[in-house]
Amino acid sequence: MIKKTVAAGPSTLLDVAREAGVSPSTVSRILNGTARVSDDKRQAVMKAIARTNFAPNLMAQGLKKGRTHTIGIIVQDISSPFFDETLHGIDDGLKGTGYASVIVTGHWSALEEADRIRLLLARKVDGIVLLSGNLPDDELLHFATQRPIVVTGRALDASNALGFTMDNEHGAWLAVRHLIELGHRRIAFVAGPPSHADASARLRGYRKALEDAGIAVDPALVVEGNFHENSGLIAINHLFETRQEFTAVFAANDQSAYGVRLALYRKGVRVPEDVSLVGFDDLPGSSFTTPPLTTVRQPLYEIGLTAITALLRLINGDRVPTRVPPVELVVRETTRPH
Incomplete structure (x- = not known):
């Protein structure tokens, strides 16, 4: 049977x-x-x-509490290794919490960021993390009346919203001071887009380091970029075409520095024997470039972890100060005395 x-x-x-x-x-x-x-x-x-x-049954529990156990995450460029490392921190911060993330892209557009926030609110997310971006504070605070919001890249402290930033100006100052201490005086700068707050702060740090050392800022050595690899390559080509003399380059981020390195390689310029190079961010790949890149380290993973931790506490009615490690110079093999 x-x-x-x-x-x-x-x-x-x-x-x-x-x-x-x-x-x-x-x-x-x-x-x-x-x-x-x-x-x-x-x-x-x-x-x-x-x-x-x-x-x-998290959904049933959420309905009783008026929650969906979902978090909205707005990044600016889903393909950027900068945001990839920050998302890694957010993902680890969500482990064991019962929350899942919904990731959308803002493309550095205030209009798109506002549209994405409305989309996330319509999906009844319990809170939102905005990674950088251009949405004005007053609009962020308006949206925060509906759901808690944590934003990176700016200082913000309101009843249902928190924001924190890194000291980009000081980080840039550290990079340029390092080059000055190595004897460099003609230091080119591949800047970021002028509308970007981080880029503006790094330009201020570049200028301040030169001024503190009594070195005149030469506008011809500052070339506007877009934080992508191609802008570093274009910037170096422009400096060569305009016959600028320089012994070092400070790039506003590591991705731009990668483009700088490629352009110098194509022109037969050795790094660091002929030109020293410093980036900003310390992306995971920067320790594996040829040679490994000297750069200013932003604690990208910790930024993501801090942001999601702060948001979960806001959702539960708990406010604590947001602290992340400071920026620091990481000296590798792309800089040497002039």
């Missing part, structure tokens, strides 16, 4: 309660964090959950 096997259905809250020897309401309160029980009883419930393979 063949015995017919019926597949068991998913375990329930009641199954967990029976296994742990407690009431279903106790299991429920332990799961949502409101129970005041002994450690022994809590451990018994957690072991019962593991034995029964119970999976809490």
Whole structure:
């Protein structure tokens, strides 16, 4: 005789309660964090959950609390390794929280950022992280009246919104001072887009380091870029075409520095024997360039982790100061004394 096997259905809250020897309401309160029980009883419930393979219905729990357990993340360029490392920090910060992320792109456009925020709000996300961007503070604060928002790249402190920034001006100052201490005086700068706050701050740091050393700023050595690799290549070609003399290049970000390195290579200029090179960001690939790139390290992973931690605390009504490690100069092999 063949015995017919019926597949068991998913375990329930009641199954967990029976296994742990407690009431279903106790299991429920332990799961949502409101129970005041002994450690022994809590451990018994957690072991019962593991034995029964119970999976809490996050959607049902969210509906009771008016939450969807989703977080909206707005990046500016999904293909950029800068945002990739920051998203890694956000992803790690969400592990074990029951939250999932919805990632959209703003393309450095205030109009697109506002549109994406409206889209995320329509999807009932519990909060939003805006990574950099150009949306004005007053518009951000308006959206924050509907859902908590954390933004990077600017200082912001309101009832339902937090923002923090890195000291880009100081980071650029560190990079240029390093080159000056190596004896360089003709230091070219591949800048970022002037509408970008970080780019403007790095330009200020470049100028300040030169001025502090008593070196006149030569506008002909400053070439506007766009934070992408191609702008570094174009900038070096422009400097050669206009016959500018320089012994070092400071690029406003590592991606631009990669383009600078390629342009110098194509022109037979050795790095660092002929020209020293410094970037900004310390992207994961910068320690593997040829030669490894001297750069200003932004704690990209920590920025993402800090942003998502701050947002989850805002969602739960908890406000704490946001702190990330400062920028620092990482000296590798693309700089040498002049």
